[in-house]
Amino acid sequence: MYTYQHEHRVRYRECDPMGVVYHTHYLDYFEAARTEALRDLGVRYRDLERNGIIMPVVSATVDYKQSAEYDDVVIVEAQFPEMPEVRVPIDYVVRRAETDTLLATGHTDLCFMNAERRRPVRIPEPVREAFLPHLPASS
């Protein structure tokens, strides 16, 4: 499994009248975490797009455990359990940094797609190679 931890400071605009992070923003946290996870491997999503590959989200799930509050620092861990092929499954665990409280877990499936034809494609070879030291190739 390849994992990466992304840190985020909760902003006022993300908090609702209950005084806690509005539930939709966890999906934004997931996006930032997986983008930085890829960057840490040497893969810049911006470059993929410029080369005609996009990675749309196919499905997303979030389970909310405890609320993050305004100005909390949250740690968003992105976990890549296996070598992606066409589909890219990613798990997420969100914790409050100060107390290590589990706030939420989630999952997204993305896929590699040809931007022009909007058709799923296999993982680009440079991305596969970036994952290879961390994830056994699927057989």
Add this chain to the structure above:
Amino acid sequence: MYTYQHEHRVRYRECDPMGVVYHTHYLDYFEAARTEALRDLGVRYRDLERNGIIMPVVSATVDYKQSAEYDDVVIVEAQFPEMPEVRVPIDYVVRRAETDTLLATGHTDLCFMNAERRRPVRIPEPVREAFLPHLPASS
């Protein structure tokens, strides 16, 4: 089952560089649809909150089928399959109005909660009565 259809015009701010609605906004569409579904029953969420009941989202899932584009009108159908007790399960179906294309399906579980003590509570009686003509009481 109680169902309600909410209409939404896709705004520029919701669209991403792929030219389509960014995936997180479907959760916002769900929020608007369930709020209007409750209003249609005579239940105003704002009044619930003023009476000390909040309805946090416990879990959320979205499956993305096709992309909504800028300026599309989308129909978001909220489906309440059963009389809520403590937990409020809701299904969603999102279609493009013009073509009736299925864009996404989703599910959220909310729960009734005492705002002050942050403890789950049973469905308030007036809300149960509002649902009763549409949903058989659970046995």
Add this chain to the structure above:
Amino acid sequence: MYTYQHEHRVRYRECDPMGVVYHTHYLDYFEAARTEALRDLGVRYRDLERNGIIMPVVSATVDYKQSAEYDDVVIVEAQFPEMPEVRVPIDYVVRRAETDTLLATGHTDLCFMNAERRRPVRIPEPVREAFLPHLPASS
């Protein structure tokens, strides 16, 4: 002056821990109001873009008078004081529908721009003609 009134129901996601609309969302209200104002004239921004014309925002100002609250219906009036040339000045007045309270005023300058070359251009002739019954042509 050409004016158009756009109605918007304040959503939970737009409200902050003060229990009122977070200030940035007024710019979103402005976007919706001017888009609908143009549509009412027969000009669909989506079609402009497909014809290679974009309308970026050059400057924006908001003055906040009173707070909009969750579930309020707000009326956002977009006012086009003069025939646009390259630049499109628009004023906005936001009121709470129920009480007619003035909530905010604002102004944006947009401009017509060639999407490909990212260069300002004069108002496309069909847009000028759509405005003409409402706005005296500048001399």
Add this chain to the structure above:
Amino acid sequence: MYTYQHEHRVRYRECDPMGVVYHTHYLDYFEAARTEALRDLGVRYRDLERNGIIMPVVSATVDYKQSAEYDDVVIVEAQFPEMPEVRVPIDYVVRRAETDTLLATGHTDLCFMNAERRRPVRIPEPVREAFLPHLPASS
């Protein structure tokens, strides 16, 4: 003048179909920059709020010069030109880190307000003291 530079990585959700940051998000960048500027002085906005002081935005202006693109790192400089009294004027300058290109300038006026009575109040003494080494007291 007290100045503080806040760094932000542009996220996908912030970018629009023109492929650049949607204009409303600069107000979010301003919020993050002023919050961190205050933290750097030892003032945590969260603590102010817990002590019954809120800081609503009274007016906001943004002038857009060049577009920020997806994945750009932007530097948002918050400038406090004078010791705040009741009103807190702040200027902002946004630059792309990599090229030092000027992207936008802006201004917000906030005010100190009693959260319960929603009345403007003078700057709390601990906040004034935090600013004092950086800003001459107004006469």
